Amino acid sequence: MPMRLDQIDRKILAELQADGRMTNVELAxxxxxxxxxxxxxxxxxxxxxxxKGYHAEVDARELGFEVQVFAMVGLASQAESDLTAFEDxxxxxxxxxxxxxLNGEVDFILKCAAPDLSSFQRFLTGDLLTTHNxxxxxxxxVIRVAKDDPGVSFDVLEERLAETA
Amino acid sequence: MPMRLDQIDRKILAELQADGRMTNVELAxxxxxxxxxxxxxxxxxxxxxxxKGYHAEVDARELGFEVQVFAMVGLASQAESDLTAFEDxxxxxxxxxxxxxLNGEVDFILKCAAPDLSSFQRFLTGDLLTTHNxxxxxxxxVIRVAKDDPGVSFDVLEERLAETA
DNA sequence: GGTGAAACTTGGGACAG
DNA sequence: CTGTCCCAAGTTTCACC
Numbered sequence: 001m002p003m004r005l006d007q008i009d010r011k012i013l014a015e016l017q018a019d020g021r022m023t024n025v026e027l028a029x030x031x032x033x034x035x036x037x038x039x040x041x042x043x044x045x046x047x048x049x050x051x052k053g054y055h056a057e058v059d060a061r062e063l064g065f066e067v068q069v070f071a072m073v074g075l076a077s078q079a080e081s082d083l084t085a086f087e088d089x090x091x092x093x094x095x096x097x098x099x100x101x102l103n104g105e106v107d108f109i110l111k112c113a114a115p116d117l118s119s120f121q122r123f124l125t126g127d128l129l130t131t132h133n134x135x136x137x138x139x140x141x142v143i144r145v146a147k148d149d150p151g152v153s154f155d156v157l158e159e160r161l162a163e164t165a
Numbered sequence: 166m167p168m169r170l171d172q173i174d175r176k177i178l179a180e181l182q183a184d185g186r187m188t189n190v191e192l193a194x195x196x197x198x199x200x201x202x203x204x205x206x207x208x209x210x211x212x213x214x215x216x217k218g219y220h221a222e223v224d225a226r227e228l229g230f231e232v233q234v235f236a237m238v239g240l241a242s243q244a245e246s247d248l249t250a251f252e253d254x255x256x257x258x259x260x261x262x263x264x265x266x267l268n269g270e271v272d273f274i275l276k277c278a279a280p281d282l283s284s285f286q287r288f289l290t291g292d293l294l295t296t297h298n299x300x301x302x303x304x305x306x307v308i309r310v311a312k313d314d315p316g317v318s319f320d321v322l323e324e325r326l327a328e329t330a
Numbered sequence: 331g332g333t334g335a336a337a338c339t340t341g342g343g344a345c346a347g
Numbered sequence: 348c349t350g351t352c353c354c355a356a357g358t359t360t361c362a363c364c
Contacts, residue, residue, distance in 0.1 A: 331364105332363105332364080333362105333363085333364080334362095334364105335360105335362090336359105336361075336362105337358100337359085337360085337361090338357105338360090339357085340355105340356085340357075340358080341354105341355095341356090341357100342354090342355085343352105343353090343355105344352090344353090345350105345351085345352085345353105346349105346350090346351080346352100347348105347351100
């Protein structure tokens with residue numbers, strides 16, 4: 001059900017991605033319509049699934065999560081039931097924030113956030129490496145984050161639409 | 166300036182991470198205080214940098230971003246000026262959503278979102294691979310996303326505080 | 331941290347293009 | 348079908364205890 005978005009809808013999505021707590025009147029002003037139709041559009045976008053939720057972005061380090069790690073995981077068996085079994089495990093581990101299935105030599109990449117190295121090591125050796133079917137894990141500590149933008153670039157989207165038109 | 170957070174502050178952060186558009190009265194009810202002090206706490210948390218922003222989570226695939234890619238980048242020189250030069254480049258590329266500097270064999274991991282494979286290939290061969298000092302790039306397409314939670318786990322934080330106390 | 335009151339925002343209804 | 352105007356209910360945010 002690919003509902004068509006006009007330029008105003010795309011602007012709404014871009015604005016809410018940048019500032020999800022913007023009031024509806026401010027949003028309406030920015031996209032150039034009055035508040036009621038703007039709110040209707042937002043509700044429609046939410047119900048159609050274009051907006052999946054709203055989240056505060058918290059500072060992990062200030063909160064005491066000193067350690068961020070990317071873990072590249074290879075499985076022994078890539079049968080669909082084994083893949084979903086591993087994904088279910090990842091969803092249950094709170095240290096694992098993201099789990100993406102990849103093509104190529106590595107099967108999954110996990111983004112993890114832990115309070116310190118020792119709690120990550122406990123997770124790695126006690127949980128991840130002892131999980132059935134996990135064949136290899138390579139971990140890389142994040143030294144620093146140079147860029148961490150949410151979602152997608154609406155500039156790229158507008159470019160893409162311009163060249164298709 | 167590591168301001169101390171009490172249990173109510175942590176609850177506020179957890180709730181706003183889960184639903185950043187929650188009204189202040191609803192938030193106040195959930196954390197067990199009345200609305201005005203709740204709002205004061207939120208403002209303080211924002212100003213102290215614990216909350217860095219609020220964002221709508223948009224559905225990349227429904228918006229026409231079919232392709233998500235992780236790119237592992239190695240540089241020829243890891244001098245600080247060369248590292249920051251590469252980071253500046255990443256911040257300027259809209260297709261690159263995240264750029265993390267890592268320890269180990271690979272220097273950076275990039276998370277990219279592109280409308281289709283050909284526009285990603287154009288970025289890869291035209292921009293990334295032709296950038297001065299980029300020595301190696303390994304890319305992996307995301308087949309599917311099993312988990313994509315924001316920020317950190319407040320369960321882990323509470324556990325950590327309990328065992329330190 | 332709580333209370334009360336003013337200003338604003340949300341979200342609906344009636345209506346024009 | 349989408350935008351505008353208006354209004355009641357609810358929310359934010361102030362001064363004060």
